[in-house]
Amino acid sequence: MLYFVARRLVSALSVVLVTLIATFTLFFVAPTDPAAAICGDRNCTQQRYNEIKRNLHLDRPKVQQFAEYTAGIFAGRTFETAGVKQKCPAPCLGFSFKNDRPVYETLKTRLPVTVSLVAGYAVLVLTIGVFVGSLAAKRRGTMGDRALMTSTLVLSSIPYYIVALMISLYLTILYPILPRSGYTPLTENPGKWVAGLLTPWLVLGIYNCTQYARFSRGSMVETLSEDFIRTARAKGLSDRVVTYKHALRSGLIPVVTIFGLDIAGSLAGAIFTEKIFDLPGLGNLVIDSLNNYDLPVIMGTVLVASVFLVMMNFIVDIAYSLIDPRVRLA
Amino acid sequence: MTTPAGDEGRKDLQDRKVGQETMVGTVPSDGEVARDARNPSIATRERRSTTLTPSGETPYLVVEDLTVKFPTADGVVSAVNGLSYAVPLGRTLAIVGESGSGKSVSSMAVMGLHDRKRTRITGSIRLGGDEIVGLPDSELMKIRGDAVAMVFQDPQSSLHPLYTVGNQISEAYRVHHKVSKDVAKKRALEMLDLVGIPNPIRRFKQYPHEFSGGMRQRAMIAMGLVNDPKLVIADEPTTALDVTVQAQILDLLNNLQKEFGSAIVLITHDLGVVAEMADDVLVMYAGRCVEYGTAEDVLARPRMPYTWGLLESIPTVSAASERLRPIKGLPPSLLALPSGCSFNPRCPYKDRVKGERCITDLPELLPVDGAGAHTSRCHLHDKASIYEAEVAPRLG
Numbered sequence: 001m002l003y004f005v006a007r008r009l010v011s012a013l014s015v016v017l018v019t020l021i022a023t024f025t026l027f028f029v030a031p032t033d034p035a036a037a038i039c040g041d042r043n044c045t046q047q048r049y050n051e052i053k054r055n056l057h058l059d060r061p062k063v064q065q066f067a068e069y070t071a072g073i074f075a076g077r078t079f080e081t082a083g084v085k086q087k088c089p090a091p092c093l094g095f096s097f098k099n100d101r102p103v104y105e106t107l108k109t110r111l112p113v114t115v116s117l118v119a120g121y122a123v124l125v126l127t128i129g130v131f132v133g134s135l136a137a138k139r140r141g142t143m144g145d146r147a148l149m150t151s152t153l154v155l156s157s158i159p160y161y162i163v164a165l166m167i168s169l170y171l172t173i174l175y176p177i178l179p180r181s182g183y184t185p186l187t188e189n190p191g192k193w194v195a196g197l198l199t200p201w202l203v204l205g206i207y208n209c210t211q212y213a214r215f216s217r218g219s220m221v222e223t224l225s226e227d228f229i230r231t232a233r234a235k236g237l238s239d240r241v242v243t244y245k246h247a248l249r250s251g252l253i254p255v256v257t258i259f260g261l262d263i264a265g266s267l268a269g270a271i272f273t274e275k276i277f278d279l280p281g282l283g284n285l286v287i288d289s290l291n292n293y294d295l296p297v298i299m300g301t302v303l304v305a306s307v308f309l310v311m312m313n314f315i316v317d318i319a320y321s322l323i324d325p326r327v328r329l330a
Numbered sequence: 331m332t333t334p335a336g337d338e339g340r341k342d343l344q345d346r347k348v349g350q351e352t353m354v355g356t357v358p359s360d361g362e363v364a365r366d367a368r369n370p371s372i373a374t375r376e377r378r379s380t381t382l383t384p385s386g387e388t389p390y391l392v393v394e395d396l397t398v399k400f401p402t403a404d405g406v407v408s409a410v411n412g413l414s415y416a417v418p419l420g421r422t423l424a425i426v427g428e429s430g431s432g433k434s435v436s437s438m439a440v441m442g443l444h445d446r447k448r449t450r451i452t453g454s455i456r457l458g459g460d461e462i463v464g465l466p467d468s469e470l471m472k473i474r475g476d477a478v479a480m481v482f483q484d485p486q487s488s489l490h491p492l493y494t495v496g497n498q499i500s501e502a503y504r505v506h507h508k509v510s511k512d513v514a515k516k517r518a519l520e521m522l523d524l525v526g527i528p529n530p531i532r533r534f535k536q537y538p539h540e541f542s543g544g545m546r547q548r549a550m551i552a553m554g555l556v557n558d559p560k561l562v563i564a565d566e567p568t569t570a571l572d573v574t575v576q577a578q579i580l581d582l583l584n585n586l587q588k589e590f591g592s593a594i595v596l597i598t599h600d601l602g603v604v605a606e607m608a609d610d611v612l613v614m615y616a617g618r619c620v621e622y623g624t625a626e627d628v629l630a631r632p633r634m635p636y637t638w639g640l641l642e643s644i645p646t647v648s649a650a651s652e653r654l655r656p657i658k659g660l661p662p663s664l665l666a667l668p669s670g671c672s673f674n675p676r677c678p679y680k681d682r683v684k685g686e687r688c689i690t691d692l693p694e695l696l697p698v699d700g701a702g703a704h705t706s707r708c709h710l711h712d713k714a715s716i717y718e719a720e721v722a723p724r725l726g
Contacts, residue, residue: 227484227488228489228491230443230482231480231550232490233474234474234475234480235474235475235505235553236472236474236502237501250492324491324492325492325539326537326539
């Protein structure tokens with residue numbers, strides 16, 4: 001088991017390294033000019049442009065730049081603009097001249113927002129989504145099952161941003177049934193934290209619950225027809241134990257895969273949700289940075305997102321091996 | 331951890347060794363088993379009694395006029411029609427028939443394992459005198475796995491792949507006994523040892539995929555017998571196993587029956603297994619019983635063309651160059667059974683019955699020799715002479 005974890009860890013780290021190279025290449029080797037972007041359209045003299053280039057070491061060989069960038073992540077580095085030294089302590093993911101602060105500082109304020117949003121979402125889909133799916137599988141063919149599956153189909157064919165926008169407009173502003181969204185740090189005021197995130201949680205959660213319900217229903221229908229389920233019933237176990245202990249454990253395996261990727265994707269930026277509900281998370285940050293052409297921030301965000309992705313994959317692998325002993329041999 | 335292939339090989343060796351230790355006689359070869367079927371007097375098993383219900387006591391399992399129907403979109407499937415049989419404690423009844431003849435469906439009814447929304451069961455099933463048809467699921471749950479246990483066909487798919495074997499056996503014990511995990515574990519280890527699994531402590535912690543086929547079926551049997559059931563239903567317990575392991579498993583069941591004195595219903599399509607194991611035999615065709623009697627009666631003096639066909643279709647070693655004699659045609663659709671005798675479209679003897687009786691009248695299940703417990707469902711009136719003159723010589 002330990003060997004299995006170690007092997008997965010090594011492969012996860014190598015993926016992160018590749019992503020690091022890829023993002024660096026994309027933004028610094030691609031035909032874009034970071035110095036011009038920082039310099040801006042107006043008031044950009046040739047002299048200032050050259051200075052920026054020199055200060056950011058953009059005139060040096062690409063390999064050296066990459067080495068400096070990578071070293072900065074672990075050891076920190078110092079940038080110089082207009083004669084002022086800007087410290088960028090480790091982990092330095094670059095320095096945003098638009099915001100005049102290190103990228104990491106910006107990410108640090110945005111990350112908790114997205115993590116809070118995704119955590120609530122994860123709880124909702126894993127409990128309600130999977131539960132409803134299993135229930136439908138157990139009662140497949142009944143009216144309830146059909147109604148559920150039809151409604152999930154209808155709901156999932158309406159684009160998410162329309163659903164989110166409508167609920168935001170009608171239920172929180174015109175008819176304020178649900179609390180207005182907003183972000184208060186959990187450590188500051190847990191009550192306000194919940195109140196501010198409740199609406200986005202419900203919208204994001206319930207919309208995606210339908211997908212999870214469909215998915216886990218399919219998986220559970222298959223599992224419930226397995227021979228070992230018949231064995232479990234033949235032992236005299238109750239229906240509840242058979243469904244939620246014996247069947248769910250195997251039925252959960254495919255759901256875990258989807259869940260891991262879904263959570264990683266949402267952490268990288270639940271863009272619609274954050275924009276519509278005005279939450280200052282990573283998704284909003286990405287949009288703002290793209291609009292401002294703030295390359296260091298985009299780069300940093302992509303890197304963090306890829307780390308999330310790799311991390312979730314790693315966690316899924318571990319979860320797999322915990323659920324299914326046969327995986328450990330592979 | 332060793333490679334799975336290496337592990338597997340070692341287990342097979344253990345399998346064989348253990349088998350030899352626990353076996354009473356030698357492992358019969360395929361051919362021997364087949365010949366036994368035709369000549370039950372030399373079958374390995376000593377038969378207890380030649381009557382169906384010895385000493386007149388009430389048998390433990392009594393099934394009367396059992397009917398199982400499944401309403402489907404295409405119509406009602408009559409899987410079992412008016413089936414009756416009885417199994418006393420300590421005796422083995424073999425239910426024989428082709429796939430789809432209703433063997434498994436009828437036994438699943440005894441376990442109450444059918445989805446009640448999709449199944450209509452009528453008739454009577456009495457376990458130790460208590461009626462179980464129509465019991466609510468909560469009552470059936472108390473019986474399942476406790477008084478009645480089932481050993482399934484394919485241990486590979488019938489064991490939960492994600493729980494250890496030990497966990498599954500102790501779980502079966504704890505369902506019906508309010509004991510701690512440790513007590514259940516002790517009991518599970520005891521059972522693993524009893525069914526001849528070497529090194530139970532190590533095996534307890536292993537998963538089904540780490541077991542060989544024969545070991546898995548032993549574990550399945552350990553799980554079935556953990557609560558000391560009075561009735562064991564073995565649904566083709568040896569079908570997924572190779573021949574030497576088959577013999578070991580049958581022997582194990584035999585020995586365990588001697589020890590626990592339970593009644594066994596053995597579902598099979600292998601007449602070699604029947605000869606080896608059964609006291610009584612019930613031949614099913616298209617959901618009906620077509621012949622029922624002691625193993626001696628049914629195998630040595632069969633009185634129904636379908637049983638003859640089954641016996642004839644066994645390959646023999648002595649006549650190796652001969653072609654196999656299968657029963658021509660296919661079992662009928664249970665959605666639309668043929669009128670009259672269900673076997674009439676495939677029966678080579680139907681011309682010998684006067685008129686169209688085979689096609690118009692369903693034969694009753696009647697005693698073959700005027701009296702006695704041996705019954706068959708056939709319009710032929712000279713069954714005994716046809717068998718002796720035409721069928722028996724072909725069996726060699």
